[in-house]
Amino acid sequence: MNETCLDAHIHLWEYCLFHALPSLASSSCLEEIESVMRGDTRGEWLLGVNFNQESIEEKQIPDRFLLDRWFGDKPAVIVRSCLHLMIMNSQAMQRLGVYQESGLFLEADVFAMLNRLLPELPCHPRDIVERGWRQLQAEGYRRVIDMAMDKAKRGLFYQPDFYTVDWDLLDEALGFKIFLDGSLGARSAALNAPYSDSPGSSGCLNYEDQALQRLIGRVHQRGKPVSCHAIGDRAVAQFLRVIKTTRHPLDRLEHVQVATLAQLDEIARLDIAVCIQPCASGELSWARQRVGEARLPSSYAWNLMRERGIRLLAGTDAPVDRVSPYYAAQLADRQEGSHHLDYQYVIDLFSQSNWDFYGWEPGSASQVI
Ligand SMILES: [Zn+2]
Structure with missing residues (x-):
C-alpha cells in the first residue's frame, strides 16, 4: 500500500462525524x-x-x-x-x-x-475532524474532495478542496454541485422507463430543462464548472441536453448508475468526466430488481464506460459507502462483464487519473486541518 490516493467524491464532515460516533x-x-x-x-x-x-x-x-x-x-x-x-x-x-x-x-x-x-456533539468538532483526517490518511489518502460544502461546515476545515451548494462559497470552490435526481434505493432516481419492481414510478427530475440551463450558465459565467449528480438515465439525458448549450471543460457527472449505450457514447464524445463509485457495485444485489434485466448490462457499467472512452474519476461517497480505495478496487474486480474493472485499474483511478484531472501533483496533501 504505497499509492497516494485522491478521493474525488467524499462527504468530508459527515465521514469524520460518522467515524467519531x-x-x-x-x-x-x-x-x-x-x-x-x-x-x-x-x-x-x-x-x-x-x-x-x-x-x-x-x-x-x-x-x-x-x-x-x-x-x-x-x-x-x-x-x-x-x-x-x-x-x-x-x-x-x-x-x-x-x-x-x-x-x-x-x-x-x-x-x-x-x-x-x-x-x-460529545467532543469538539475540531477533534472530530482531526481524528477523521488521520483515519483517511491511514486508508491511503493524501487528498479528498468534499462534494457538498456549505457555510456551516466550511469553518470546520482549514483549506479543504470542495464543491459547494452555496453561492457565497463558489469563488473558493472547485465548482458547484447540482442534484439532478435522487437515488435508486428510494426510487427517486429519474428513469426513462418505469422501475422494474414498481411499474407506477419512474422517479423525478429536480429541475426543468430551462431552469437547469440558467443555473449551470450562471456557474459557468463565474468561471467555474458544475458537478451534476445524475443516477438515472432520464437525469443523464437531461444533463446531455443542457450541457450542449453551456460548457466548462471541467464539468463533471456523478454516479451515472443507469445509462443507455448512446448516452455513454455521447458523454465520451463531449469529453465529460464521470466520477464513478466503484464500491456502489455492492448495490447490484438489490439494484438489479429496480432496473430489470434489460437495463442491467448498462447499469453500474464501469467497464462499458471505460471501453467507450469516457474519462473516469473515482470516489467513494463515504460515509455512504466504505472509504477504502482498496475495498472499492476489490469489489469492482469481483464483478463480471460490463460491471467489472480490474483491481489495478481502480487503484490507478484513485492514485493517478483523479490527480491528472485537476492538474495536481500526485501526493500533494489536502490542507484539511
Ligand atoms: Zn455523494
Whole structure:
C-alpha cells in the first residue's frame, strides 16, 4: 500500500462525524441498537450512525415512539448509512426546534439537522475532524474532495478542496454541485422507463430543462464548472441536453448508475468526466430488481464506460459507502462483464487519473486541518 490516493467524491464532515460516533453497522437487532447507543456516555445526546434496517432481524426503521420508550427524556438520534434518512425522539426534536409526527427526517433535512447538531456533539468538532483526517490518511489518502460544502461546515476545515451548494462559497470552490435526481434505493432516481419492481414510478427530475440551463450558465459565467449528480438515465439525458448549450471543460457527472449505450457514447464524445463509485457495485444485489434485466448490462457499467472512452474519476461517497480505495478496487474486480474493472485499474483511478484531472501533483496533501 504505497499509492497516494485522491478521493474525488467524499462527504468530508459527515465521514469524520460518522467515524467519531457509535456505529450501528454491526448491530443485528433493535435491542443491540439500544445498547450501543446507551453505551456512549461521553455526552448528553445519544447518537447512532450507519444504521441500516436491512441488516437487523426486525427489518424495521425505529420511530420516535420507540426511541422515546428506550431513552425517555434523553435526546436521541439515529442516522441511516445512506445519509438520506434520520430518526429523532421527542426530546431531540424539541431541543433542535423541529417536529415530525414520526420523528423521521429525509434527504436535505438530514444534512440540515446534522449541521444543527454541531453544538451538541460529545467532543469538539475540531477533534472530530482531526481524528477523521488521520483515519483517511491511514486508508491511503493524501487528498479528498468534499462534494457538498456549505457555510456551516466550511469553518470546520482549514483549506479543504470542495464543491459547494452555496453561492457565497463558489469563488473558493472547485465548482458547484447540482442534484439532478435522487437515488435508486428510494426510487427517486429519474428513469426513462418505469422501475422494474414498481411499474407506477419512474422517479423525478429536480429541475426543468430551462431552469437547469440558467443555473449551470450562471456557474459557468463565474468561471467555474458544475458537478451534476445524475443516477438515472432520464437525469443523464437531461444533463446531455443542457450541457450542449453551456460548457466548462471541467464539468463533471456523478454516479451515472443507469445509462443507455448512446448516452455513454455521447458523454465520451463531449469529453465529460464521470466520477464513478466503484464500491456502489455492492448495490447490484438489490439494484438489479429496480432496473430489470434489460437495463442491467448498462447499469453500474464501469467497464462499458471505460471501453467507450469516457474519462473516469473515482470516489467513494463515504460515509455512504466504505472509504477504502482498496475495498472499492476489490469489489469492482469481483464483478463480471460490463460491471467489472480490474483491481489495478481502480487503484490507478484513485492514485493517478483523479490527480491528472485537476492538474495536481500526485501526493500533494489536502490542507484539511
Ligand atoms: Zn455523494
